[in-house]
Amino acid sequence: MRFDLPTVADLHDAALAARLQHKIDQKTKPLGSLGRLETLALQLGLILGSEAPELRAPQMLVCAGDHGLAARGVSAFPSDVTWQMVENFLAGGACVSVLARQHGIALTVADCGVRHDFAPRPGLVDAKVGPGTADALSGPAMTAEQCALALSNGVRIVKDLPGNALLLGEMGIGNTSAASLLLARLGGLDIADCTGAGTGLDTAAVARKTEVLREVLLKHPQAQAPLDVLAVFGGFEIATLAGAVLQAAAERRVIVVDGFIASSAVLVATRLNAHQAPAVLQRCVFAHRSGERGHALMLAQLQAQPLLDLGLRLGEGSGAALAWPLLVSACTVLREMASFESAGVSEKNA
Numbered sequence: 457m458r459f460d461l462p463t464v465a466d467l468h469d470a471a472l473a474a475r476l477q478h479k480i481d482q483k484t485k486p487l488g489s490l491g492r493l494e495t496l497a498l499q500l501g502l503i504l505g506s507e508a509p510e511l512r513a514p515q516m517l518v519c520a521g522d523h524g525l526a527a528r529g530v531s532a533f534p535s536d537v538t539w540q541m542v543e544n545f546l547a548g549g550a551c552v553s554v555l556a557r558q559h560g561i562a563l564t565v566a567d568c569g570v571r572h573d574f575a576p577r578p579g580l581v582d583a584k585v586g587p588g589t590a591d592a593l594s595g596p597a598m599t600a601e602q603c604a605l606a607l608s609n610g611v612r613i614v615k616d617l618p619g620n621a622l623l624l625g626e627m628g629i630g631n632t633s634a635a636s637l638l639l640a641r642l643g644g645l646d647i648a649d650c651t652g653a654g655t656g657l658d659t660a661a662v663a664r665k666t667e668v669l670r671e672v673l674l675k676h677p678q679a680q681a682p683l684d685v686l687a688v689f690g691g692f693e694i695a696t697l698a699g700a701v702l703q704a705a706a707e708r709r710v711i712v713v714d715g716f717i718a719s720s721a722v723l724v725a726t727r728l729n730a731h732q733a734p735a736v737l738q739r740c741v742f743a744h745r746s747g748e749r750g751h752a753l754m755l756a757q758l759q760a761q762p763l764l765d766l767g768l769r770l771g772e773g774s775g776a777a778l779a780w781p782l783l784v785s786a787c788t789v790l791r792e793m794a795s796f797e798s799a800g801v802s803e804k805n806a
Contacts (some may be wrong), residue, residue, distance in 0.1 A: 522588030569692030610699025625773020635759030652749030
């Protein structure tokens with residue numbers, strides 16, 4: 457099976473950008489006084505191609521999958537937590553479930569490769585490639601065919617979702633290890649700088665995790681091309697999210713990126729489609745800088761400026777949901793805030 461990359465067009469529109477900036481500057485406020493909210497409003501206007509952008513039917517996509525490498529003790533929690541948390545998402549009890557409900561964001565959970573059989577129900581998408589990836593220390597985490605299927609599943613899922621905004625979430629015990637491996641190989645970084653506590657490892661356990669990941673990297677020196685790197689080191693949920701990112705970008709949706717693992721999917725998406733990477737990133741709003749050690753390095757690779765820095769490291773899409781009201785506010789200010797002229801307010805003296 458092959459994966460055909462969706463085409464992502466450059467959003468550059470100098471005329472629209474000038475009109476948006478003029479509109480922002482003419483609001484009843486000192487020039488630039490809304491800081492990052494103004495930058496965000498400009499970005500959202502350009503993504504949605506409108507001087508009065510409106511976010512419609514936002515969709516939170518939480519992709520879940522298990523990792524064979526988890527058997528090496530790289531996580532503080534057992535693999536069963538993956539499927540148990542999927543049930544928690546669907547029952548409405550997880551953090552992302554609560555936040556999505558609070559902010560009117562529709563929640564879809566995709567089983568991309570959980571080692572468990574779920575009963576069909578609303579809100580659950582069957583995108584299972586297999587019962588968890590293979591142990592990357594023994595061989596590639598995915599075959600080329602599995603990797604292509606997971607990417608294609610991400611495209612399919614997004615095509616079936618309404619709205620013009622996609623928020624990224626994930627669940628998978630061991631997936632901080634996969635994200636660290638992807639960052640190290642794609643970014644040319646030392647694995648020690650990319651590896652953190654994940655679900656709550658202590659200092660000694662982080663050191664052991666780092667050595668396991670170093671062994672994994674040494675075992676696969678041939679994996680250098682982005683698609684090979686994803687297959688060898690990634691996870692079914694990360695590959696599915698990468699496909700979702702590319703399709704959402706092709707459809708000109710606003711993409712709200714959560715933490716370390718979601719950012720790794722964006723990193724993969726930009727490397728898979730390197731000549732269109734700037735166009736993909738034009739659609740991405742990075743919700744926050746997480747407390748996971750490698751996330752700042754990941755954001756630097758993506759030249760991303762996150763909206764929040766709250767020390768979060770939960771994942772699930774929780775940071776994306778927390779940042780969502782800022783996007784709504786940016787659009788609302790652009791649409792509804794009065795200008796100096798319409799309000800009859802005097803402008804700054806020349």
